[in-house]
Amino acid sequence: MRDFAAELEQRKQAGLYRTRRHISGPQQPVLTADGKRLLSFCSNDYLGLANHPSNVEALKNALPDAGLGGAASHLVCGHHEAHHLLEERLAAFTGRSSALFFSTGYMANLGVISALAGRGDTVFSDRLNHASIIDGCILSRARVRRYAHGDVASLAAMLAETSGHKLVVTDGVFSMDGDVAPLGELAEVCREHDALLVVDDAHGFGVLGPLGQGSVGELGLSEEDVPVLIGTLGKAAGTSGAFVAGPAVLMDYLVQRARTYIYTTAMPPALAFATCASIDLIEGGDGRRSHLQSLIDRFRREATALGYSLMPSRTPIQPIMVGENWVTLALSRALEECGLLVTAIRPPTVPVGEARLRVTFSAAHSHEDLNCLLEALSGCRHLLDEKGNAS
Numbered sequence: 001m002r003d004f005a006a007e008l009e010q011r012k013q014a015g016l017y018r019t020r021r022h023i024s025g026p027q028q029p030v031l032t033a034d035g036k037r038l039l040s041f042c043s044n045d046y047l048g049l050a051n052h053p054s055n056v057e058a059l060k061n062a063l064p065d066a067g068l069g070g071a072a073s074h075l076v077c078g079h080h081e082a083h084h085l086l087e088e089r090l091a092a093f094t095g096r097s098s099a100l101f102f103s104t105g106y107m108a109n110l111g112v113i114s115a116l117a118g119r120g121d122t123v124f125s126d127r128l129n130h131a132s133i134i135d136g137c138i139l140s141r142a143r144v145r146r147y148a149h150g151d152v153a154s155l156a157a158m159l160a161e162t163s164g165h166k167l168v169v170t171d172g173v174f175s176m177d178g179d180v181a182p183l184g185e186l187a188e189v190c191r192e193h194d195a196l197l198v199v200d201d202a203h204g205f206g207v208l209g210p211l212g213q214g215s216v217g218e219l220g221l222s223e224e225d226v227p228v229l230i231g232t233l234g235k236a237a238g239t240s241g242a243f244v245a246g247p248a249v250l251m252d253y254l255v256q257r258a259r260t261y262i263y264t265t266a267m268p269p270a271l272a273f274a275t276c277a278s279i280d281l282i283e284g285g286d287g288r289r290s291h292l293q294s295l296i297d298r299f300r301r302e303a304t305a306l307g308y309s310l311m312p313s314r315t316p317i318q319p320i321m322v323g324e325n326w327v328t329l330a331l332s333r334a335l336e337e338c339g340l341l342v343t344a345i346r347p348p349t350v351p352v353g354e355a356r357l358r359v360t361f362s363a364a365h366s367h368e369d370l371n372c373l374l375e376a377l378s379g380c381r382h383l384l385d386e387k388g389n390a391s
Contacts, residue, residue, distance in 0.1 A: 002112070007264050009161035009284070011242050014227035014325065015297065015325030015326045015328075015329055015346065016325060016346055016347065017291070019168065021034055022034050022035075023034045026051035027045055027098060028045075028048070028050070028364060029043075029048075029053055029364050029365050029369055033343065037339070038336065038339055038340060038341040039339055039341065039352070039369055040061070040178075040341040040357060041220070041340060041341065041342045041359050041360060041361070041373055042341055042343040042360055043360060043362060044203070044234070044235040044236075045235070045236075045362050045364070046203075046207050046235060046236040046360070046361070046362055046363065047206055047207070047212075047237075047282065047285055047288050047292070047363045047364075048238075048288065048363045048364025048365075049236070049237060049238025049239075049278050049281055049282075050238035050239075051238075052191065052238060052278070052281060054277055054281060055238060055239065055274050055277055055278050055281070056273045056308075058274040058276075058277035058278075059270055059271065059273070059274035060064070062082070062220035062274060064214055066082050066269040066272075067268075067270065067364065068268055069268060069271065070266030070267055070268055070269065071265065071266075072265060072266065073263060073264060073265055073366070074255075074261065074262075075262055078265060079266060080269035080272070081270050082269035082270070082272035082273045082276075083095055083266060083267070083269060085102050085272065085273070085276060086101055086272040086273075086275055086276050087100060087101050087383065089242070089279050090231075090243045090245055090279070090370060091245055092310075093282075093283065094213060094214070094217065094229055094231070094245045095213070095217070095223070096229060096246055096247075096327045097224070097246070097248045098224060098245065098246065098247065098248040098250075098252075098256075099243050099245040099246075099253040100149070100243060100245075100251050100254055100255065100261060101241060101242075101243055101267065101272065102242040102243065102260065102261060102266075103241055103242070103260075103264055103267050104232075104234075104240075104242055104264075105132060105200070105230070105231075105234070105242040106132040106135075106190055106232050107242070107261075107264065108200075108242040108244055108260070109132040109133050109135075109200060109230060109259035110129070110135060110136045110180065110231075111136075111254065111259060111260030112134060112198060112228060112230060112244055112258060112259050112263050113136030113167070113169060113198065114136055114139040114140040114141075114255055114258075115138055115253070115257035115258040115259070116167055116198070116228070116250075117137075117140040117142040117165065117335050118140055118141055119141045120142070120164060120168070121132045121142040121163050121165040122142060122143045122144075122145060122164060122165070122166050123137045123140060123142045123143070123159055123166075123168075123169060124145050124147055124158060124159065124166065124168045124169070124195070124361070125137050125144060125145070125146050125169050125170070126147060126149055126150065126169075126181065127146045127172075128149045128171070128174050128177060129146055129169065129170060129171055129200075130174075130200065130202070130349065131238075131349075132200075133171070133343070135202060136169075136289065137169070137334045138240065142318045143160055144236070145252060146263070149174075149179060149254030151178070151184055151307040152185040152189055153365075155168065155189060156189045156193070157335075159189065159193035166193065166194065166196065167197075167198060168186065168189075168190050168195045168197050168198065169197075169199075169200070170183075170186060170197075170198075170199055170284075171199075171200050171201075171202070171203070172199050172200060172201035172202070172204040172205075172215035172216060173202070173203035173204040173207075173215055173317070174203075175202070175317065175318075176319065176345060176349060176356075176358065177311050177313065177314050177317070177319060178313025178314075178315045178316075178318060178319060179311070179312060179315075180204070180208070180215050180314070181199070183199060183215060183216060183219055183221060186224040186338070187221055191225075192226070194296070195224050196227055196228065196229060197228070198227075198228040198230065199215070199216055199226050199228070199229055199230065200230040200231075201214040201215050201216055201230065201231050201233060202220075202230070202235060203235060203315065203316075203317060204216070204315070205231035205232065205235070205236055206235070206237055206282045206285075207236050207238070207315065207316060208315070210300045211282070211283045211285075211375060212236065212265065212282040212285055212289060214229075214231065216229055217358035223244065223246060223247060226246075226248060227242045227246050227250060228243050228244065228246045228250060229245045229246060230243070230245075231243055233275055233278070236282065237275060237278045237279065238276050239271060239275045240271060240275075241267050241272075242270065242276065252295070256387060263293065264356060265282065268301040278387060285363075287364075288363035289363070290353050291363050292316060292362070292363040293368070294367075295365055295370055296314070296316060296318065296361055296372060299318055299361070299373070299374070300369060302374050303318075303374065303377060305376070306377055306378055306381055307381055308377065308381070309321040309322075313380045316361040316362070317360055318357060318359040319345070319357065319358050319359065319360075320352050320356055320358050321354065322355050322356055322357065322384070323354065324345045324353075324355060325347075325355045326355060327355075327384065328345070328346060328355040328357060328371060329344045329346075331344070331357060331380055331383050331384070332344035333356060334376075334383060335367065335377070335380060338372075338375075338376035338380070339372070340372065340373060340374075340376050341374075342357050342359055343358050344356075344357060345357070345358045359373070368374040
């Protein structure tokens, strides 16, 4: 039997051990974590909708009529009218013909990729894709080829030398770097080489593009350009679940073949009603997105002036590159002593030697909140120099 205790100890010694915090109360910028009030800069609640009064009220109002549990899978008796309404709302909002409501983003990626590719096929995956995409590729049993991050020329060469059914899958916004995939070029290459393009826009949906339609919507890419669009609802939408949108024939195919859709209990129908309300807030949320962008722009200017090394991101994900695990942990802990919650991200979530602080912004943050973060970063800057990690 493997010595699991020894493996855990090795992780501790390498600065890779992870712990869970106990959060009390709703998700919002000021959290109670392990009994301590902290100003959080690590949530994916990009538009501040996770505790929005309208969404909370929509959920309360839906519960008496829709009930709580989904009770069964969609193909048995769990497909409630609320789920269908949300799917129609998501299809219209994203400019797609049809949509499916999944329980989580992880399940959506596993189900979609493993359904659309199989033995004898080839899946091309960006090297920095999310773990759920990687696992979906493995589960598909297709041949998997990873192309250099954002390198369309490298992908094109791989596609040109490959025959048979080809699937290209990429994040829209990369969750740990915050950069946006070259979706226009990817769509063109996929058309040229008859490959099916799948985009997981978990971190772009609600934030980027007109009305918050995401990284795909920002470029005006159609259903023909990006046949399969995946998005999560637990980030900018502030609720829970995920969706896949695209041509009706592909959505029908997923109903027949996506195991993570077929063999799981449907999400609570009242939550689907609440998510419809959240989509309304996203659609009318230009003010939130404008405020969010002002926070991002100011942070980039002033954190860079303090001497921090920021990764090239224009999204709410603003990683501070540190490098060494223990230094990253020390910086995260120093910020916590100042009353701030900023997560240290370490391997295997990111490559070895690229540990970082993942700073994320929400439209619910104020410029006063940003003042607190910048002041704390200024006070902690010496930790990088003392450890020989000055940027």
